[in-house]
Amino acid sequence: MNAQTHETPDQVSSAEPVASAEEIGELRKEIDWLDAEILRLVKRRVEVSQTIGRARMAAGGTRIVYNREMDVLARYRDLGPDGRQLAMALLNLGRGRLGR
Numbered sequence: 001m002n003a004q005t006h007e008t009p010d011q012v013s014s015a016e017p018v019a020s021a022e023e024i025g026e027l028r029k030e031i032d033w034l035d036a037e038i039l040r041l042v043k044r045r046v047e048v049s050q051t052i053g054r055a056r057m058a059a060g061g062t063r064i065v066y067n068r069e070m071d072v073l074a075r076y077r078d079l080g081p082d083g084r085q086l087a088m089a090l091l092n093l094g095r096g097r098l099g100r
């Protein structure tokens with residue numbers, strides 16, 4: 001691999017410049033911030049999902065609403081099989097004790 005251009009033996013050139021050690025430090029800070037934000041949003045999603053679930057069950061409704069779950073899965077389809085797993089994990093987290 002060429003240190004400046006990401007070149008590999010079967011890849012002659014790349015438009016992507018290589019990040020410097022300083023830039024990598026900054027990018028890692030961004031990743032740390034993104035992870036904190038994602039965690040905050042996932043926790044909020046769990047709260048919202050559980051609030052809806054409790055209200056629905058208190059009204060005699062079902063634990064699961066399949067068409068809503070299909071919509072959630074569709075939103076993450078861009079990310080392929082990992083996106084599906086991510087959507088399933090979000091749905092499972094939201095079910096919490098309700099889903100066990």
Ligand SMILES: O=C(O)C(=O)C[C@]1(C(=O)O)C=C[C@@H](O)C=C1
Pocket residue numbers: 049052053063064065066068069072090091094095
């Ligand atoms: O939209 C709802 O009715 C919800 O209960 C939320 C939610 C979700 O987490 O997205 C959770 C359980 C349902 O099966 C479908 C969706």
